[in-house]
Amino acid sequence: MEENSRTIFQEMVAYLRTNESRWVGKEIIETAGLLEEAKSLASLLWFSFSLSWVKIKLTIA
Numbered sequence: 734m735e736e737n738s739r740t741i742f743q744e745m746v747a748y749l750r751t752n753e754s755r756w757v758g759k760e761i762i763e764t765a766g767l768l769e770e771a772k773s774l775a776s777l778l779w780f781s782f783s784l785s786w787v788k789i790k791l792t793i794a
Contacts, residue, residue, distance in 0.1 A: 737764045 737760040748754040 734764055734767045737761075737767070 740760045741758075741764070744754060744756040744758075744760075748756075
């Protein structure tokens, strides 16, 4: 993701300097996919954590 971000910004700078670009922007699509994957993993981790917390509370009660 960091590499994609770097490429995106480099291409933006190059375009602003020259007003020309041959870049197709695939890094934007790839980064969007990576962010969606990270979001899904974060949700899964949160659900797992919440479930563990409920189990602990039920054990204590």
